[in-house]
Amino acid sequence: MLNSKKNWWMNSVIYQIYPRSFQDSNGDGIGDLRGIISRLDYLKKLGIDAIWLSPVYSSPQDDNGYDISDYRGIDPVFGTLKDMEELISSAKALGIRIIMDLVLNHTSDEHQWFIEARKSLFNPWHDYYVWRDGKEGSPPNSMKAAFGGSAWEWVPEIGQYYFHQFSLKQPDLNWNNPQLRRELYDMILWWMDKGVGGFRLDVIDQIAKEPDQMITMNGSKLHSFIREMSEETFQKGDLVTVGEAWGANVENAKLYSNPDGSELSMVFQFEHCTLDQKVDGKKWDLAPLDFMALKRIFSKWQIALHETGWNSLFWNNHDLPRIVSRWGNDGVYRIHSAKMLATLLHGLQGTPYIYQGEELGMTNVKFSSISSYRDIETVNMFKERKEKGFSEDDIMKSIHAKSRDNGRTPMQWDKGQYAGFTTGTPWIPVNPNYEKINAALQTRDPDSIFNYYKKLISLRKEYDIFVEGAYSLLMPEDPQVFAYERKCLGKKLTVICNFFENEAYIENSADISDMALLLCNYGEAEPLKKLRPYEARMYYTDRDSHAL
Ligand code: TEU
Ligand code: CA
Numbered sequence: 001m002l003n004s005k006k007n008w009w010m011n012s013v014i015y016q017i018y019p020r021s022f023q024d025s026n027g028d029g030i031g032d033l034r035g036i037i038s039r040l041d042y043l044k045k046l047g048i049d050a051i052w053l054s055p056v057y058s059s060p061q062d063d064n065g066y067d068i069s070d071y072r073g074i075d076p077v078f079g080t081l082k083d084m085e086e087l088i089s090s091a092k093a094l095g096i097r098i099i100m101d102l103v104l105n106h107t108s109d110e111h112q113w114f115i116e117a118r119k120s121l122f123n124p125w126h127d128y129y130v131w132r133d134g135k136e137g138s139p140p141n142s143m144k145a146a147f148g149g150s151a152w153e154w155v156p157e158i159g160q161y162y163f164h165q166f167s168l169k170q171p172d173l174n175w176n177n178p179q180l181r182r183e184l185y186d187m188i189l190w191w192m193d194k195g196v197g198g199f200r201l202d203v204i205d206q207i208a209k210e211p212d213q214m215i216t217m218n219g220s221k222l223h224s225f226i227r228e229m230s231e232e233t234f235q236k237g238d239l240v241t242v243g244e245a246w247g248a249n250v251e252n253a254k255l256y257s258n259p260d261g262s263e264l265s266m267v268f269q270f271e272h273c274t275l276d277q278k279v280d281g282k283k284w285d286l287a288p289l290d291f292m293a294l295k296r297i298f299s300k301w302q303i304a305l306h307e308t309g310w311n312s313l314f315w316n317n318h319d320l321p322r323i324v325s326r327w328g329n330d331g332v333y334r335i336h337s338a339k340m341l342a343t344l345l346h347g348l349q350g351t352p353y354i355y356q357g358e359e360l361g362m363t364n365v366k367f368s369s370i371s372s373y374r375d376i377e378t379v380n381m382f383k384e385r386k387e388k389g390f391s392e393d394d395i396m397k398s399i400h401a402k403s404r405d406n407g408r409t410p411m412q413w414d415k416g417q418y419a420g421f422t423t424g425t426p427w428i429p430v431n432p433n434y435e436k437i438n439a440a441l442q443t444r445d446p447d448s449i450f451n452y453y454k455k456l457i458s459l460r461k462e463y464d465i466f467v468e469g470a471y472s473l474l475m476p477e478d479p480q481v482f483a484y485e486r487k488c489l490g491k492k493l494t495v496i497c498n499f500f501e502n503e504a505y506i507e508n509s510a511d512i513s514d515m516a517l518l519l520c521n522y523g524e525a526e527p528l529k530k531l532r533p534y535e536a537r538m539y540y541t542d543r544d545s546h547a548l
Helices: 033-038 040-046 081-093 112-117 178-193 222-232 250-256 291-305 334-346 376-387 392-402 439-443 449-462
Strands: 014-017 050-053 070-074 097-102 152-155 160-163 198-201 240-245 266-269 351-355 470-474 481-488 491-498 516-520 536-541
Touching: 033 040, 033 081, 040 439, 040 449, 070 081, 070 178, 081 097, 097 240, 178 222, 222 250, 240 250, 250 266, 250 291, 291 470, 291 481, 334 449, 334 491, 334 536, 376 392, 439 449, 449 516
Parallel strands: 014 050, 014 351, 050 097, 097 198, 198 240, 240 266
Antiparallel strands: 152 160, 470 481, 481 491, 491 536, 516 536
């Protein structure tokens, strides 16, 4: 950070809320804005700085709100615009900013623009979307949609196909149209006027698609579109902006998160999230985690973006399985492994994200029947693979490991009915482990995962090394331990984690002499010869004799 200014979001921690599953206030079984308002105290207690709110705009809910029919309206299942304004101001009073989720790659097919666009080739809104001629039955090319089937959908009335990278009900916007871009920017400015603290940009790497070239991500105009948008909107405020990009690499991440502020604050990239699937397979094609690759990839991003960009740090979001089940241990070592994973992540350089329930060590869920699943991606995959002849057992195994619904079961507040989420029937079943894993138990237990996260968040505020320190990997060849240090101006932070349930033996590889123990997930630390199952430690000194 030597040359660039420090921004508020650099020592912030962002908490993601999936509104549908957070807190219901009116008994219809669906979480809503008034529910969130009623839980702000809980978030204040945890110590987070900002809330990333998954979409609450008007939507037919084909993809739980990622299909927007009116960017300026709030969907009645979530509340009203007044509730939204109240959420922004009540959060602000607690020092918490609200980050809206902007879906700019596509709208709902029920958006007024699309209703017009599909009426005729000469309609003024036609060009807001991506159309190609074709003959009925033979789409322009073989591109596939993320949620199954062709990416092209025939509209017989006008004899053209429209392009959709996600569901049929999520037609892609045509960013080449300047008028469309202007309308999007005006909408962003409108939300900025409402006092939001920033934006998360859904699949931002896909807005500059070039379907004739079969290009979805990283199209040639991508960064010029982002720079234009940033200049016209974000740069007029003191916002945090986060680009979701499955197609990011360390090179383009330096553009996205250029410290000169010309694009976004940071990029949310997923390279580590593909390390437990078969090479050339899909996420459903399960493979054990490649731990050495995890060390390599985290290290690569830490080093590449140091002083040239900014990282998002996360294990979880609403599209990913629960980390404690995925790469920790949701049996006997649930608490230790959840804390270890948190320690590893929160010691890195970047802005940490906590996904609702992660701070409680919430786990994956194993519904026995596909009828309990709600996610369009999961449901479509089930059908598709059944038709292809996969066994139901195999498919359910993939779903239990990777379904997006793992992260979407209701937030577990207490041991009451439906975990305190709703007085009605929840839209998706509650994870049956809520009597053991819930917020009420953990907020009053000083050794809980919740209170451990709280401690990690407060450490980030207390020591500037979390923001500034330069990263290096320790013990690179160790197949079981993930250890690294951060250094800056005579200060040093060392993080040592046993990633597995076997004890790990350490031979003088991390020099922690004269360092103070900041945190250990077993409470007391023993001499650093042996690490217990999933043991994590964090050490600090501000008198590092080896530092420059
Ligand atoms: O996700 C981006 C995306 O590419 C997902 O389809 C992702 O590949 C998948 O969820 C992995 O299982 C964003 C949103 O986060 C997601 O919820 C939306 O469904 C999607 O965009 C479409 O808006
Ligand atoms: Ca509700």
